[in-house]
Amino acid sequence: MEQEQLGFRALADVTRRDILRLLAEKDMTIAEVAENFDMTRAAVKKHLTILQEGDLISVHVSGRSRVNALNPIGLKQMFDWFSYFDAFWEDRLSTLKSEIEKDLQ
Amino acid sequence: MEQEQLGFRALADVTRRDILRLLAEKDMTIAEVAENFDMTRAAVKKHLTILQEGDLISVHVSGRSRVNALNPIGLKQMFDWFSYFDAFWEDRLSTLKSEIEKDLQ
DNA sequence: TAATTATGAAACCATTTAGTATCACGTCAA
DNA sequence: TTGACGTGATACTAAATGGTTTCATAATTA
Numbered sequence: 001m002e003q004e005q006l007g008f009r010a011l012a013d014v015t016r017r018d019i020l021r022l023l024a025e026k027d028m029t030i031a032e033v034a035e036n037f038d039m040t041r042a043a044v045k046k047h048l049t050i051l052q053e054g055d056l057i058s059v060h061v062s063g064r065s066r067v068n069a070l071n072p073i074g075l076k077q078m079f080d081w082f083s084y085f086d087a088f089w090e091d092r093l094s095t096l097k098s099e100i101e102k103d104l105q
Numbered sequence: 106m107e108q109e110q111l112g113f114r115a116l117a118d119v120t121r122r123d124i125l126r127l128l129a130e131k132d133m134t135i136a137e138v139a140e141n142f143d144m145t146r147a148a149v150k151k152h153l154t155i156l157q158e159g160d161l162i163s164v165h166v167s168g169r170s171r172v173n174a175l176n177p178i179g180l181k182q183m184f185d186w187f188s189y190f191d192a193f194w195e196d197r198l199s200t201l202k203s204e205i206e207k208d209l210q
Numbered sequence: 211t212a213a214t215t216a217t218g219a220a221a222c223c224a225t226t227t228a229g230t231a232t233c234a235c236g237t238c239a240a
Numbered sequence: 241t242t243g244a245c246g247t248g249a250t251a252c253t254a255a256a257t258g259g260t261t262t263c264a265t266a267a268t269t270a
Binding site: 134135136146147150168169170171 | 245246247248249
């Protein structure tokens with residue numbers, strides 16, 4: 001699957017977005033991440049795999065542990081997707097703003 | 106469903122992201138949007154409904170036509186979701202940058 | 211070395227998703 | 241006012257998704 005699609009797929013689930021916010025605080029093993037959710041470790045592991053496929057987290061093996069960390073580069077690339085619309089919304093938002101101001105006169 | 110989830114769900118499909126890019130150029134009826142894809146008008150209509158539920162487009166009925174337009178506010182809100190990670194990636198990316206520079210010395 | 215711990219992986223299930231085909235409905239033009 | 245046109249809506253299907261349970265494997269530690 002294409003990288004852009006893998007990224008958006010990874011973000012499409014609320015549990016995975018919550019995992020990203022957790023990992024923004026500190027790196028965690030699978031077990032540590034799983035403590036924060038009301039589901040099995042196996043389910044959390046699947047989410048972590050999808051996040052990794054989306055390049056939003058990186059994993060580094062240490063002994064029998066797998067430490068999951070947020071990947072700033074992948075996350076930034078998702079952010080950058082929206083910049084395609086930058087010109088569009090700046091234009092429209094300022095138009096909206098001036099229309100509202102005109103209405104208030 | 107929660108608004109954040111509706112937005113991310115809407116973005117999780119490549120056809121819908123393509124529709125957004127089309128609508129960034131100009132507003133279109135369902136039939137006009139459908140001309141750009143190799144699928145039935147009914148399928149495109151479903152995608153437009155999901156985009157509308159995600160607040161990423163707005164629809165304005167004109168006679169027997171439905172004109173779909175990009176919603177800059179909804180799109181901006183999705184963009185803003187990522188700002189939660191702003192501090193994180195700016196910090197990490199600059200760390201990465203300085204590590205790479207150190208390696209090159 | 212044996213028990214424990216952290217994880218990987220496969221099989222299975224219910225629900226959602228993305229598409230199809232089909233038909234009904236409101237609007238516009240001749 | 242009768243078609244034709246643009247759309248809405250429903251029923252259906254195959255595949256993907258998000259969860260479970262269960263078992264295997266590799267690394268620690270007593």
